[in-house]
Amino acid sequence: MSRCKNNAVKKLKRTIEQSVDILVEKFPLHLNQEQINLARNLQMEAAKVWNATCNIHRTVYGRHHYWLKEGAIKSLLKGKYDIHSQSVQAVVETYFECCERTAELHKQGGTAWKYPYRRKRFFTVTWKESAITHMGRTLRLSNGRGAEPLMxxxxxxxxxxxxxxAQLVWRRNQYWLHVTVEKPALTKVRGDVTAAIDPGEVHAITITEGNDALVISGRLLRSLNRLRNKELCKYQRAISKTKKGSRKRRRLLVKKYRFLNWIERRIEHILHNISTNAVRWCMERNVKTVYIGNPEGVRKKDCGKKHNQRISQWAFGKLRDMLEYKLKRHGIELIPVDERGTSGTCPVCGEYTKQTGRVYRCGNASCGFTGIHRDVLGASGILDKSVNGGFTNGRKLPLMVDYLRPMVLAPQRVA
Ligand SMILES: [Zn+2]
Known part of the structure; x- marks a missing residue:
């Protein structure tokens, strides 16, 4: 369902002028039992809307070979559910957005994607502007006239x-609220320098614009990922030994969720730290365009169980998404490019050598170039390849290299 974000936000973006940025903020909700029941009922009501939309859309096509339009279904479902009328519309909009996106993917050849068909028990509830009232620090989310609002x-x-x-989302073991908020627009970048990022595991980000380079360590991130896997494995093993529905299992699950929530918050905090530092570096150097190496190829390759897990836990996608939206706020564009060969191709003779160490070594006996950090060379290679369309022999390499470790300002573990 995470793929089917509501399109209302997109519509908003077009109408609001440039002075503010529209961003999504997420936070967990601390609800009492009564509120939890209400939230649950609301989600079930939204699921009913989804199921009805799906049914009507498919049944009408089956009988009359005609796909009903969004507006027709909206008016059919109007006033029939115990959630705010605009929340009903939001579900229908999400459904049609899913259809649209699937159609697009089919056009691109991705026929494995299915049109929405599955019945849901729960569905994310969306409140639009007219259903939201501020009451100091409390938010009143209306569920229609006469119905109890969610505070x-x-x-x-x-x-x-x-x-x-606002959207009510169930995540792992509790409800979260995703709110779409206005934030003041940030200063836009003035220059038009081009830079390149080489993402990696040991060094989360290596960025260069040709003269300087910044290397941000990813070791802390890696150690947290390792800890996460190790502990998760322990929990899973203990849980598998208990009986379904037993008190022991329930207790273990609570512990497991608490651990996952805690460690994922830490990981996210570090990702924010890394991306913010990279963005600051870009702003200081008037970078307008950033190319980022796309390690998709590395991920697909089968390199054994251990290595595969390591690569899949790399959290590259998350880091790239953060970079993208943060850079965008400053008017900087992030472009993914193929990074094949960038860290192994010699900048002097152009020969490719598979690298094993952290320091680059050219395998060509008559050249023997060495002495530069492999990831810095990788970033410089991505820059060269993206700007000049290929590798230039004897290209200029970054002279100044800064090293940075993400700050450890992690929250204390809650007991
Ligand atoms: Zn060489």
Whole structure:
């Protein structure tokens, strides 16, 4: 379902002028039992809307060979459910967005994608602007006239925020609220320098614009990922030994979820730290365009169980998404490119040598170039390949290399 984000936000973006950025903030909800029941009922009601939409859309086509339009289904479902009328519309909009996206993917040849068909028990509830009222730090989310509203306490950072949309999402073991907020636009970049990023595991990010380079360590990230896997494995083993529905299993599950929530918050914190530092570096150097090596090829290759797990836990996608939206706020564009051969091709003679160490070594006996950090060379290679369309022999290499370790300002573990 995460693929089917509601399109209402996209529509908003077009209407609002350039002075603000529209961003999504997420926070967990601390609800009492009564509120949890209400949230659950709301999600089940939204699921009913989804199932009805799906049914009507498919049945009408089956009988009359005609796909009903979004508006027709909206008017059919109007006033029939116990959630806000615009929340009903939002579900229908999500359904049609899913269809649209699937059609697009089919056009591109991805026929494995299915049109929405599955019946749901729960579905994300969306509140649009007219259903949201601020009451100090409390948010009143209306569920239609006469129905009990959902009252939600906002975290301090969002106390006075302008909220355009709110979504009630179930994540792992609790409800979260995703709110679409206005944030002041940030200063846009002035220059037009081009830079390149080589993402990696040991060094999360290596970035260069030709003269300088910045290497941000990914070791802490890696150690946290390892810890996560190790502990998760322990929990899974213990859980598998218990009986279904037993008290022991329930307790273990609670512990497991608490651990996962804690460690994922830490990991996210570090990813934010890394991306923010990279963005700051770009701003200082007036970078307008950033090419980023796409390690998709590395991921698909089968390199044994251990290595595969390591690569899949790399969290590259998350880091790239963060970089993308943060850079975008400054008017910087992030472009993914194929990174094949970039870290092994010699900058002097152009010969490719498979690298094993951290320091680059050219395998060509008559050249023997060495002495540069492999990831810095990789980033410089991506830059060369993207700007000049291929590798230039004897290209200029970055002279200044800064090293940075993400700060450890992690929250204390809650007991
Ligand atoms: Zn060489």
């Amino acid at each position: 939600v306490k906002l975290p301090e950072r969002l106390a006075g925020a302008v909220i355009h949309q």
